[in-house]
Amino acid sequence: xxxxxxxxxxxxxxxxxxxxxxxxxxxxxxxxxxxxxxxxxxxxxxxxxxxxxxxxxxxxxxxxxxxxxxxxxxxxxxxxxxxxxxxxxxxxxxxxxxxxxxxxxxxxxxxxxxxxxxxxxxxxxxxxxxxxxxxxxxxxxxxxxxxxxxxxxxxxxxxxxxxxxxxxxxxxxxxxxxxxxxxxxxxxxxxxxxxxxxxxxxxxxxxxxxxxxxxxxxxxxxxxxxxxxxxxxxxxxxxxxxxxxxxxxxxxxxxxxxxxxxx
Numbered sequence: 001x002x003x004x005x006x007x008x009x010x011x012x013x014x015x016x017x018x019x020x021x022x023x024x025x026x027x028x029x030x031x032x033x034x035x036x037x038x039x040x041x042x043x044x045x046x047x048x049x050x051x052x053x054x055x056x057x058x059x060x061x062x063x064x065x066x067x068x069x070x071x072x073x074x075x076x077x078x079x080x081x082x083x084x085x086x087x088x089x090x091x092x093x094x095x096x097x098x099x100x101x102x103x104x105x106x107x108x109x110x111x112x113x114x115x116x117x118x119x120x121x122x123x124x125x126x127x128x129x130x131x132x133x134x135x136x137x138x139x140x141x142x143x144x145x146x147x148x149x150x151x152x153x154x155x156x157x158x159x160x161x162x163x164x165x166x167x168x169x170x171x172x173x174x175x176x177x178x179x180x181x182x183x184x185x186x187x188x189x190x191x192x193x194x195x196x197x198x199x200x201x202x203x204x205x206x207x208x209x210x211x212x213x214x215x216x217x218x219x220x221x222x223x224x225x226x227x228x229x230x231x232x233x234x235x236x237x238x239x240x241x242x243x244x245x246x247x248x249x250x251x252x253x254x255x256x257x258x259x260x261x262x263x
Contacts, residue, residue, distance in 0.1 A: 004091070004250050006243050009044040011235055018049040018069060018080060021088070025195055028090045033191045035092075041197075041246060042088040045235060048081035048129050050212060053186050063162055073196035074099075075128070075186030076216035083204030083224070083241060085235050088197040094255050097189045103128055105253055106198050109245040110183045113200070116241055119228050121182055127138035130183040130200075131216070132174075132223055140177045153219045161218060163208065170214050171206035173221020180223035184215060200242065202226065202235050 009024065021044050031037045050068040052061065053075035060077050061068055068077065078088055107123055110130045115123045124131045134140065151233040153159045153168075161168035167184060173180040183200040199225035209222045225233040 002092075002251075004039045004041060004089070004247050005037075006247075007040060007042050008239070009042055011045040011239075012240060014081065015045045015047050017239045018046050018051065019066055021046065021086075025088050025090065028062055029190065029195050032090050032092055033193050039089070039091040039250070041243075042090070043239065043243070044086050044088075045082065045084065046080040046086060048208065050079050052077040055216070057216065059158070059160070060216050062211045064211070066211060071196070073186040073188045073209070075184070077212050078184050078186070078214055079208045079212065080198065080199055081204060082228075083235070085202050085238055086198070087200070087242065089194055089246065089250065091194045091250070093189065093192055093194060095192050098256065099187065099189055101256075102189075102194060103185055103187065104185075105249050106185055106246075107183075109242070109249040110198060110200055112245040112249070113238065113241050114182060114225065116209070116245075117225055117229060117233060117238075119182075119225060124179060127181075127215075127217065127220075128185045130185075131182050131183050131220075131230055132182055132228055134173070134176070134178040134180065134220075141175075159218055161213075166210075169210040170221035171205070171210050174223050176221070179220040181215065181217075181220065182223055182225070182228070193209055200225075200231055200238070202238050227247070234251060 007019055028040050051071050052068050053073045056076045107130055111121050121130045121132055183198055185198045186196055188195045203224055203226040204221050214222055
């Protein structure tokens with residue numbers, strides 16, 4: 001596979017507004033399709049923003065009418081902002097495109113990154129992204145004094161944690177010892193070239209996620225490297241590690257077109 005280049009758009013005091021980075025994505029995407037540039041990964045820290053993928057339900061958006069930017073990626077609603085490392089790999093894939101394989105490669109690079117900092121993560125069947133697994137259900141603490149047999153999330157598909165107190169908040173999933181997402185992934189492939197990508201929680205204020213139903217998932221939560229490791233981890237420390245693992249995984253991937261089954 002071709003060499004992968006990196007462009008650091010801005011971090012900290014130079015964090016980039018989301019629509020500005022989206023416009024840059026489109027510019028690089030067009031250039032990559034025309035073979036004017038090589039595969040490129042944009043890396044950035046955003047100013048606080050909620051973005052909604054094409055499958056987002058109205059009930060998953062902020063209840064108070066906080067603005068949300070609708071985008072053309074897969075997945076549902078999420079948050080980007082300070083303390084989160086966002087990556088947009090813009091790469092040309094063979095056709096027919098295997099989207100799932102591309103997502104798995106991004107997950108692998110982030111799993112390796114977390115492992116280098118001492119955190120074991122994994123995939124969860126049916127849920128994209130990188131996860132920290134919780135305790136077995138029977139070993140988790142009771143929520144609100146109720147046993148899990150009475151956990152309303154298990155019987156009510158419309159249960160809204162935002163209306164039921166902080167004990168159900170996505171940011172408190174670690175205290176509940178539930179599964180929690182460390183990195184979200186949502187992509188789009190247009191003209192055989194990828195857009196959008198991943199968001200790795202390094203040291204954000206995770207309560208931003210409590211105003212939405214992150215990724216449309218009501219029975220799990222979110223976490224960060226800093227929370228799980230019990231020490232401050234910075235984006236500056238994570239950046240070169242992410243770049244190295246992305247480069248290793250993506251450059252050495254054996255790209256194959258998606259196999260099409262015939263009757």
